[in-house]
Amino acid sequence: MAVVREHFGGKLTYCAIPFERIDWTPFDIMSIELIRSAEVADQFRTGVRDLVAQRKPVAITGFGTTSWKGTADIAPRSNEIVEYDATGAPIRLNGSFVRDEAGQAAYLSELLEIFDSEGVDSAFVFLFALHSHPHRPDGDPRDDLDLASLGIVKVLEDSYGDTYPDMTWEPKEAFAAVAQSYRA
8 A cells, every 4th residue: 555655646445345354444435335135135224334434435336236126135136137148248138027117216216315314425326328238128028138237227229219319328217316316
């Protein structure tokens, strides 16, 4: 850390994941990816409160879930419903899933409320758009890779959106929910 500080005068942080045991003493900001699932839902708010109680700025550098029914319960693994080809390119979903944009929006709103009320300094939704997982509403529902995207917008393959006609994406309900949370 001393070598870094010799060459960089700004604030320093490290983006951790919850199972890492970080000594935050040499850092200026505590940054952590924090995704709630059913397994930790009952202790999530307390965990956020405990982070903030360490008296350093806290940045939540990644949180989110996909937009299929039931995804909030397994949020960290919610995008693991995709079959891939030998090159790692997504092909299709590995089963049938029901779109639940309201569920994704509610999940993000709930976490943003927790972060705000518990004193988190900044929170970054993961993610805006996942271009490798386009929305394909026509045809086989297993081809709609957007259901496995944590994006708050649906990426369109060969068209432009209605809401923003010059963009190749269309907002999901989560887009409006995030905007409303940050507006407040």
